[in-house]
Amino acid sequence: MALEIKNLKVNVEGNEIVKGVSLSLSKGKVIALMGPNGSGKSTLASSLMGHPKYQITSGSIHLDAEDITAAKPHERAKKGLFLAFQYPAEIEGVSVTHFLRTAYMAKTGKKISVVDFYKLLKEKMQLLKMDEGFARRQVNFGFSGGEKKRLEILQLSILEPSYAILDETDSGLDIDALKTVSEGVNAYRSKMGVLLITHYTRILKYIMPDEVYIMKSGKIVKKGGAALAHELEEHGYELLKEDTHE
Numbered sequence: 001m002a003l004e005i006k007n008l009k010v011n012v013e014g015n016e017i018v019k020g021v022s023l024s025l026s027k028g029k030v031i032a033l034m035g036p037n038g039s040g041k042s043t044l045a046s047s048l049m050g051h052p053k054y055q056i057t058s059g060s061i062h063l064d065a066e067d068i069t070a071a072k073p074h075e076r077a078k079k080g081l082f083l084a085f086q087y088p089a090e091i092e093g094v095s096v097t098h099f100l101r102t103a104y105m106a107k108t109g110k111k112i113s114v115v116d117f118y119k120l121l122k123e124k125m126q127l128l129k130m131d132e133g134f135a136r137r138q139v140n141f142g143f144s145g146g147e148k149k150r151l152e153i154l155q156l157s158i159l160e161p162s163y164a165i166l167d168e169t170d171s172g173l174d175i176d177a178l179k180t181v182s183e184g185v186n187a188y189r190s191k192m193g194v195l196l197i198t199h200y201t202r203i204l205k206y207i208m209p210d211e212v213y214i215m216k217s218g219k220i221v222k223k224g225g226a227a228l229a230h231e232l233e234e235h236g237y238e239l240l241k242e243d244t245h246e
């Protein structure tokens with residue numbers, strides 16, 4: 001059971017941004033994806049989710065052996081893929097509760113009453129130490145940076161995906177929120193594969209990665225264990241100079 005990416009190439013408005021990425025993420029594993037600004041991490045994430053702006057020109061994506069390279073975003077979500085965006089969108093006029101309930105029903109294919117859903121939501125919000133008033137607010141509207149990231153993790157805990165891509169979910173979180181969010185992720189860790197995109201080793205103290213991949217100019221240029229992230233923090237991307245082999 002894995003999310004298998006093979007030699008993926010992605011164009012954005014005619015420019016090749018992802019230039020042949022291969023990656024295998026098994027359930028229960030965490031891969032940290034690091035790399036300089038503009039290296040193509042978010043582009044890779046969005047193309048895995050099937051965003052129409054990102055054109056896959058070669059390669060394949062398989063989810064538990066099923067080819068989803070051409071699947072629509074909602075089909076991917078239904079099959080258990082989840083992306084927490086680097087820049088979550090504001091949706092004016094839609095409450096957090098309504099948004100999450102709709103997403104829950106779309107993912108599970110089951111109807112759930114407002115009352116029953118609220119019970120589920122309340123339970124998840126307590127785990128993530130979120131204020132109840134949050135549920136009544138409009139999606140991300142006027143949210144602080146950290147609140148938007150917490151909402152992404154609340155969504156994750158409601159949808160319980162099999163594979164989650166977290167795009168800089170740690171950026172902008174205060175120290176307590178970082179711990180809570182990490183606990184939230186760790187609670188599902190055994191049942192889910194996580195692709196954790198981050199610039200900092202701070203979150204990797206709480207969510208220990210099994211592997212660390214470094215992306216540069218659209219390619220994975222280095223792989224290693226958890227220690228690679230610390231090496232990177234110490235030496236910066238100068239580290240890549242010696243052995244950028246691809």
Ligand SMILES: Nc1ncnc2c1ncn2[C@@H]1O[C@H](COP(=O)(O)OP(=O)(O)OP(=O)(O)O)[C@@H](O)[C@H]1O
Nearest residue numbers: 012013015017035036037038039040041042043044
């Ligand atoms: N329409 C476009 N035309 C040309 N280049 C684009 C277009 N859209 C995005 N890019 C470029 O693609 C590159 C990869 O962007 P991406 O957001 O994937 O980087 P990233 O690794 O997530 O960076 P960060 O760490 O800053 O989040 C960037 O250099 C960006 O400018």
Ligand SMILES: [Mg+2]
Nearest residue numbers: 041042043086
């Ligand atoms: Mg990015």
